[in-house]
Amino acid sequence: xxxxxxxxxxxxxxxxxxxxxxxxxxxxxxxxxxxxxxxxxxxxxxxxxxxxxxxxxxxxxxxxxxxxxxxxxxxxxxxxxxxxxxxxxxxxxxxxxxxxxxxxxxxxxxxxxxxxxxxxxxxxxxxxxxxxxxxxxxxxxxxxxxxxxxxxxxxxxxxxxxxxxxxxxxxxxxxxxxxxxxxxxxxxxxxxxxxxxxxxxxxxxxxxxxxxxxxxxxxxxxxxxxxxxxxxxxxxxxxxxxxxxxxxxxxxxxxxxxxxxxxxxxxxxxxxxxxxxxxxxxxxxxxxxxxxxxxxxxxxxxxxxxxxxxxxxxxxxxxxxxxxxxxxxxxxxxxxxxxxxxxxxxxxxxxxxxxxxxxxxxxxxxxxxxxxxxxxxxxxxxxxxxxxxxxxxxxxxxxxxxxxxxxxxxxxxxxxxxxxxxxxxxxxxxxxxxxxxxxxxxxxxxxxxxxxxxxxxxxxxxxxxxxxxxxxxxxxxxxxxxxxxxxxxxxxxxxxxxxxxxxxxxxxxxxxxxxxxxxxxxxxxxxxxxxxxxxxxxxxxxxxxxxxxxxxxxxxxxxxxxxxxxxxxxxxxxxxxxxxxxxxxxxxxxxxxxxxxxxxxxxxxxxxxxxxxxxxxxxxxxxxxxxxxxxxxxxxxxxxxxxxxxxxxxxxxxxxxxxxxxxxxxxxxxxxxxxxxxxxxxxxxxxxxxxxxxxxxxxxxxxxxxxxxxxxxxxxxxxxxxxxxxxxxxxxxxxxxxxxxxxx
Amino acid sequence: xxxxxxxxxxxxxxxxxxxxxxxxxxxxxxxxxxxxxxxxxxxxxxxxxxxxxxxxxxxxxxxxxxxxxxxxxxxxxxxxxxxxxxxxxxxxxxxxxxxxxxxxxxxxxxxxxxxxxxxxxxxxxxxxxxxxxxxxxxxxxxxxxxxxxxxxxxxxx
Numbered sequence: 001x002x003x004x005x006x007x008x009x010x011x012x013x014x015x016x017x018x019x020x021x022x023x024x025x026x027x028x029x030x031x032x033x034x035x036x037x038x039x040x041x042x043x044x045x046x047x048x049x050x051x052x053x054x055x056x057x058x059x060x061x062x063x064x065x066x067x068x069x070x071x072x073x074x075x076x077x078x079x080x081x082x083x084x085x086x087x088x089x090x091x092x093x094x095x096x097x098x099x100x101x102x103x104x105x106x107x108x109x110x111x112x113x114x115x116x117x118x119x120x121x122x123x124x125x126x127x128x129x130x131x132x133x134x135x136x137x138x139x140x141x142x143x144x145x146x147x148x149x150x151x152x153x154x155x156x157x158x159x160x161x162x163x164x165x166x167x168x169x170x171x172x173x174x175x176x177x178x179x180x181x182x183x184x185x186x187x188x189x190x191x192x193x194x195x196x197x198x199x200x201x202x203x204x205x206x207x208x209x210x211x212x213x214x215x216x217x218x219x220x221x222x223x224x225x226x227x228x229x230x231x232x233x234x235x236x237x238x239x240x241x242x243x244x245x246x247x248x249x250x251x252x253x254x255x256x257x258x259x260x261x262x263x264x265x266x267x268x269x270x271x272x273x274x275x276x277x278x279x280x281x282x283x284x285x286x287x288x289x290x291x292x293x294x295x296x297x298x299x300x301x302x303x304x305x306x307x308x309x310x311x312x313x314x315x316x317x318x319x320x321x322x323x324x325x326x327x328x329x330x331x332x333x334x335x336x337x338x339x340x341x342x343x344x345x346x347x348x349x350x351x352x353x354x355x356x357x358x359x360x361x362x363x364x365x366x367x368x369x370x371x372x373x374x375x376x377x378x379x380x381x382x383x384x385x386x387x388x389x390x391x392x393x394x395x396x397x398x399x400x401x402x403x404x405x406x407x408x409x410x411x412x413x414x415x416x417x418x419x420x421x422x423x424x425x426x427x428x429x430x431x432x433x434x435x436x437x438x439x440x441x442x443x444x445x446x447x448x449x450x451x452x453x454x455x456x457x458x459x460x461x462x463x464x465x466x467x468x469x470x471x472x473x474x475x476x477x478x479x480x481x482x483x484x485x486x487x488x489x490x491x492x493x494x495x496x497x498x499x500x501x502x503x504x505x506x507x508x509x510x511x512x513x514x515x516x517x518x519x520x521x522x523x524x525x526x527x528x529x530x531x532x533x534x535x536x537x538x539x540x541x542x543x544x545x546x547x548x549x550x551x552x553x554x555x556x557x558x559x560x561x562x563x564x565x566x567x568x569x570x571x572x573x574x575x576x577x578x579x580x581x582x583x584x585x586x587x588x589x590x591x592x593x594x595x596x597x598x599x600x601x602x603x604x605x606x607x608x609x610x611x612x613x614x615x616x617x618x619x620x621x622x623x624x625x626x627x628x629x630x631x632x633x634x635x636x637x638x639x640x641x642x643x644x645x646x647x648x649x650x651x652x653x654x655x656x657x658x659x660x661x662x663x664x665x666x667x668x669x670x671x672x673x674x675x676x677x678x679x680x681x682x683x684x685x686x687x688x689x690x691x692x693x694x695x696x697x698x699x700x701x702x703x704x705x706x707x708x709x710x711x712x713x714x715x716x717x718x719x720x721x722x723x724x725x726x727x728x729x730x731x732x733x734x735x736x737x738x739x740x741x742x743x744x
Numbered sequence: 745x746x747x748x749x750x751x752x753x754x755x756x757x758x759x760x761x762x763x764x765x766x767x768x769x770x771x772x773x774x775x776x777x778x779x780x781x782x783x784x785x786x787x788x789x790x791x792x793x794x795x796x797x798x799x800x801x802x803x804x805x806x807x808x809x810x811x812x813x814x815x816x817x818x819x820x821x822x823x824x825x826x827x828x829x830x831x832x833x834x835x836x837x838x839x840x841x842x843x844x845x846x847x848x849x850x851x852x853x854x855x856x857x858x859x860x861x862x863x864x865x866x867x868x869x870x871x872x873x874x875x876x877x878x879x880x881x882x883x884x885x886x887x888x889x890x891x892x893x894x895x896x897x898x899x900x901x
Contacts, residue, residue: 102842103842230836231841233841233844234835234836235828236844237841237848238819238832238836238847239779239819239820239823239828240779240780240819240848242844243778246778246781247772280745280762298765298774299772300769301762301765363843364783364789364843364846364875364877365781365843411843412843413781413844414843414845414877416877445783445786653839653880656879656880656881656882656883657842657878659879660879660881683783684786684788688875690872690875691869691871691872691881691885694879696866698882
């Protein structure tokens with residue numbers, strides 16, 4: 001599956017006696033990852049003493065192999081288990097082993113298949129696949145990797161299908177296959193002969209050696225890929241017909257709401273359910289590991305009865321701690337950088353720190369799952385990013401074999417990383433088992449805000465030094481409450497990467513090193529992550545994981561460096577960028593947004609570039625910060641290069657969404673922890689951006705293909721917009737914002 | 745349990761439910777009309793927005809006893825079976841939706857706004873409180889403007 005090290009590249013030891021460093025070498029054209037022996041975290045270099053001149057820059061791991069490369073590697077062994085089905089009514093069915101969360105994956109997948117098959121996009125029906133454990137790591141939705149991992153397998157599969165269909169038609173008509181072509185979900189031949197895929201499918205299945213090439217098309221032939229397409233499910237959505245797990249009703253099912261502890265991870269000591277049981281519609285009250293489940297006929301009855309259960313709780317593990325205590329612990333972890341990177345001769349050394357608050361995922365659809373457990377079997381309906389892990393965890397939770405659990409994957413009403421966790425499904429299975437009836441288990445909005453998942457709070461320390469207008473050293477040390485990777489992704493990373501002998505780092509560290517990089521020529525650059533393990537705080541990967549806070553902190557320091565150099569902020573970035581693609585998007589964003597135009601008092605522009613997922617984007621924003629409580633991004637221009645775009649309209653939507661995430665998290669929306677409990681309970685106090693906080697003037701330019709392969713797009717918009725907004729806010733207010741969101 | 749009569753999407757219905765059960769849950773759990781969504785339960789996110797006697801309401805905040813005898817329109821009743829309301833069409837044309845969960849509420853809010861003001865300004869649109877966690881606000885703005893234009897120019901009817 002994964003081939004271990006075949007090359008071992010080491011740098012010569014620097015004269016200062018630094019430890020020998022080893023790093024990955026990724027051979028882009030090779031089918032497998034070819035790696036050096038052991039990878040040492042870049043943080044070790046950061047902590048090393050010695051003058052700048054003695055430190056050689058260590059290329060960030062993500063520049064040689066990133067998380068998406070790991071996902072491609074991990075998913076490749078089982079891609080052959082995916083299949084296309086051609087039906088009599090001339091539809092092409094594909095069961096997609098990923099989750100549709102709003103990112104438009106269903107549409108893009110249909111487009112790729114339609115392109116290679118010669119089918120109409122509307123004739124390709126993409127359905128979310130049930131959990132298929134045999135797919136191993138090829139059923140995981142994370143890290144903007146879906147299109148990257150599916151691109152080659154889907155094209156190959158569809159092109160092979162096309163070749164067989166053409167061959168079958170050629171045999172049927174007795175004409176040379178070269179004279180036929182696939183179009184409009186059919187094969188067209190000389191003299192206008194036509195046959196539908198559905199009518200040829202049976203014969204095509206018998207074709208052993210196709211008479212025409214089974215190779216995917218050249219980019220020059222694309223008729224579908226790269227052209228904007230509306231969402232495949234748009235009509236269902238606007239008519240209210242789109243069904244989410246919360247809309248499913250199984251005959252005979254009951255609704256469960258769980259009474260949850262006042263402090264995070266508090267446990268039930270005892271409870272009195274007598275009042276709750278007298279409430280109308282209540283069928284059962286039962287304890288589960290996370291609380292007390294109240295089961296009733298109607299959702300509303302369960303919610304009302306849950307209020308009547310008297311529970312004595314133990315204090316949770318962080319009772320007594322508030323977010324200020326946590327931030328102080330995080331700050332301590334970056335406070336001993338070693339600690340001078342400069343040799344003292346550099347003028348204007350910058351040493352800045354930044355704090356970022358916890359942020360709830362808060363998808364619009366509350367956490368819901370349906371479970372029917374009976375006769376030692378379980379059938380589950382849930383929107384899961386990691387359904388194979390869900391299946392395993394549910395089997396373990398209710399004590400039945402893995403093979404007795406069916407996980408039906410439903411579309412998600414948003415996720416942003418939330419559905420990496422299948423907590424509702426586990427609870428639904430536990431309650432269904434206890435009650436003996438199908439259960440729809442429902443987390444109320446306060447439940448999900450207080451006990452759901454959050455982007456962890458983090459602290460960042462950045463030190464930079466300049467000489468003669470050039471940045472000579474750059475060190476970024478991030479400390480974060482540990483991102484919870486115990487949802488299968490951690491196993492994926494450790495099994496794939498550790499087998500490849502990259503190193504035995506914890507999953508969060510691996511993820512960090514596989515995703516973070518510095519796009520600028522900043523001399524000796526070092527980045528590192530320290531994790532704070534904090535039981536009781538429910539963290540999780542939140543759209544772009546470490547990147548949005550990482551980028552935001554860096555952009556503010558880059559602005560300071562530009563000021564020291566006496567340079568324009570955008571030009572300074574341009575002069576220091578390493579990558580041609582990054583320079584292009586920056587230049588276009590400057591043009592599209594009229595960089596440098598004068599704005600009134602309390603208003604300013606900000607600009608940022610972000611490279612990740614083998615894509616790159618630039619964002620220019622204008623902000624009006626005259627009302628400090630309600631600063632408004634008034635204009636935004638994003639230019640994005642995703643390599644080969646599949647659906648530019650979808651990419652545009654992802655950038656717009658990323659922008660709103662950035663507006664929210666840089667300026668407004670966060671969670672507080674008071675004495676071991678999350679303070680916020682709904683969108684009333686979790687200040688997610690509304691229409692009035694977003695720009696009326698908004699433009700996204702998706703560049704035509706710049707490479708042959710698609711990069712990731714789903715998360716890219718968040719960090720790039722976050723950096724631009726922070727930069728604009730600092731310029732508009734003349735302040736140095738150091739805690740985020742600025743209105744925490 | 746008390747009984748209530750109301751007209752939902754043009755159909756007369758009678759429901760036997762507790763008097764303080766919110767209209768949202770009557771629609772979803774009793775009538776199996778699932779276009780209106782629960783997002784917060786306190787009238788803030790507005791994913792449950794419907795029309796009650798042509799006025800925009802957050803159905804999670806309307807007790808069934810206060811809906812007795814009224815006419816309720818949900819996203820499902822906005823247009824005839826295969827047709828689309830101009831606002832729905834504008835939503836399609838602008839490819840507004842991402843996850844789609846808030847969109848029934850967004851569309852109903854836009855319908856109510858356009859019923860009140862045939863040419864809503866940017867300031868009017870800014871007053872919309874509905875949350876979209878995916879961040880489709882830019883396309884919502886475009887779609888409302890297009891729906892207004894199409895309706896006013898008679899393009900649609």
